[in-house]
Amino acid sequence: MFADTALAAPLDHRALAVPSGVAKAQAKGRPRAVTHPTDTAMSDATRWMLAVRDGRDRAAFARLYDHFAPRLKGMAMRGGLNAAFAEDVVQDVMLTVWHKAAQFDPGVAPVSAWVYRIARNRQIDMARKRARPLPEELIEEASEPDSQQIYAMEQEVGFLQGALARLAPEQRQIIEKAYMGELSHSEIQAETGLALGTIKSRIRLGLERLRHELKELR
Amino acid sequence: MAEIEHHLTEPLLAAYAAGNLPQAYELVVAAHVSLCVECRARLGAHENAGGAVLETLPGAALSAGLRDRVMAALDAPPPAAAAVPRRSGIFPAPVMAALKGQPPRWKTLGGGVRQQILQADAEGSARLLYIPPGVAVPDHGHGGLELTLVLQGAFSDKTGGFGTGDVEIAGPELEHQPVADIGPPCICLAATDAPLRFHALIPRLLQPFFRI
Ligand SMILES: [Zn+2]
Numbered sequence: 193m194f195a196d197t198a199l200a201a202p203l204d205h206r207a208l209a210v211p212s213g214v215a216k217a218q219a220k221g222r223p224r225a226v227t228h229p230t231d232t233a234m235s236d237a238t239r240w241m242l243a244v245r246d247g248r249d250r251a252a253f254a255r256l257y258d259h260f261a262p263r264l265k266g267m268a269m270r271g272g273l274n275a276a277f278a279e280d281v282v283q284d285v286m287l288t289v290w291h292k293a294a295q296f297d298p299g300v301a302p303v304s305a306w307v308y309r310i311a312r313n314r315q316i317d318m319a320r321k322r323a324r325p326l327p328e329e330l331i332e333e334a335s336e337p338d339s340q341q342i343y344a345m346e347q348e349v350g351f352l353q354g355a356l357a358r359l360a361p362e363q364r365q366i367i368e369k370a371y372m373g374e375l376s377h378s379e380i381q382a383e384t385g386l387a388l389g390t391i392k393s394r395i396r397l398g399l400e401r402l403r404h405e406l407k408e409l410r
Numbered sequence: 411m412a413e414i415e416h417h418l419t420e421p422l423l424a425a426y427a428a429g430n431l432p433q434a435y436e437l438v439v440a441a442h443v444s445l446c447v448e449c450r451a452r453l454g455a456h457e458n459a460g461g462a463v464l465e466t467l468p469g470a471a472l473s474a475g476l477r478d479r480v481m482a483a484l485d486a487p488p489p490a491a492a493a494v495p496r497r498s499g500i501f502p503a504p505v506m507a508a509l510k511g512q513p514p515r516w517k518t519l520g521g522g523v524r525q526q527i528l529q530a531d532a533e534g535s536a537r538l539l540y541i542p543p544g545v546a547v548p549d550h551g552h553g554g555l556e557l558t559l560v561l562q563g564a565f566s567d568k569t570g571g572f573g574t575g576d577v578e579i580a581g582p583e584l585e586h587q588p589v590a591d592i593g594p595p596c597i598c599l600a601a602t603d604a605p606l607r608f609h610a611l612i613p614r615l616l617q618p619f620f621r622i
Pocket of ligand 1: 414416417418442446447448449450
């Protein structure tokens with residue numbers, strides 16, 4: 193997915209020096225304790241995003257921009273915006289990524305899904321000129337990042353991309369149209385049946401994570 | 411809260427994730443997800459799929475100056491975030507946002523039934539309904555899909571029982587007459603994709619008492 197290994201140099205090694213037990217002990221007193229799993233288990237985008245979140249790293253942000261901005265513009269234009277408005281959306285989304293980086297949690301959502309959600313919400317808010325109804329955020333108090341969970345999310349991204357690549361072209365087109373907002377819910381119901389099944393199997397992981405999280409909150 | 415039995419469908423969650431759902435339905439989806447761990451996870455899976463699709467997009471060429479403009483804007487203070495209303499009592503945060511942070515201002519429909527319209531436009535409408543125990547939910551003859559999320563109490567119709575947190579998804583073919591269970595008053599969030607039609611909201615028996 194991110195072929196350029198020259199860009200993959202770890203941007204923030206501080207946390208790697210901290211044994212996980214220490215990080216755990218410190219987690220309560222700090223806004224974020226970073227326990228990076230091994231570098232190979234983490235995508236470039238995740239590393240860049242963590243460097244932005246924890247180090248306000250502009251070089252890492254520039255990498256994220258180069259990776260996501262053209263895709264975000266494509267997404268906005270598929271949503272029916274002209275090129276100029278689509279770039280307004282790109283700018284707005286990328287600045288939201290910068291400003292809301294503290295909310296990024298690689299154990300909850302991969303970077304691509306986090307950016308996708310921000311883009312959707314911003315695009316709708318800008319089109320409607322009013323805030324979109326959003327679910328409540330889960331209250332996460334000092335939940336220390338779980339490297340196994342981050343690894344599971346990374347795997348999930350790979351699995352989904354692999355599943356997309358293996359779909360027959362027509363099926364893949366339908367899934368693309370569905371997630372680019374080109375199908376209504378009734379069209380999704382009518383047209384995506386089989387292809388949608390490929391993501392259903394991924395729900396279990398998310399469910400287990402949430403149950404785990406809620407147990408910790410109690 | 412008893413276990414939630416009636417959940418959102420995959421197409422509704424996918425359309426919400428993809429941003430192609432009328433706002434009235436979005437409100438029901440956001441409210442149910444606020445109450446339901448399972449649907450939160452399923453929505454997360456759809457967002458992951460959306461992210462995977464985003465990764466595979468070819469991408470569009472950007473204007474030359476855009477990157478510099480974005481990088482230069484990093485130091486500017488972030489736009490002031492609007493205050494996000496919190497959950498209050500039985501009303502999850504997105505419903506409180508639709509209520510603009512205020513308690514509901516109920517309008518009487520007759521028979522003890524009350525409503526507050528939260529949102530109405532050409533794409534659909536969303537309202538809160540208050541149904542006293544044992545009373546029938548107004549026969550509102552929705553034209554398209556109707557989503558009803560129970561926030562308090564319970565109701566039953568010929569398709570089954572719906573308790574707090576459950577969402578009933580009723581197609582236009584379903585002629586149902588939900589009745590609030592005995593117990594606390596039933597409070598629901600209901601959304602349709604039909605434009606708001608007041609006459610259609612009134613139970614036939616009550617029509618003489620209610621004119622707009
Ligand atoms: Zn649910």
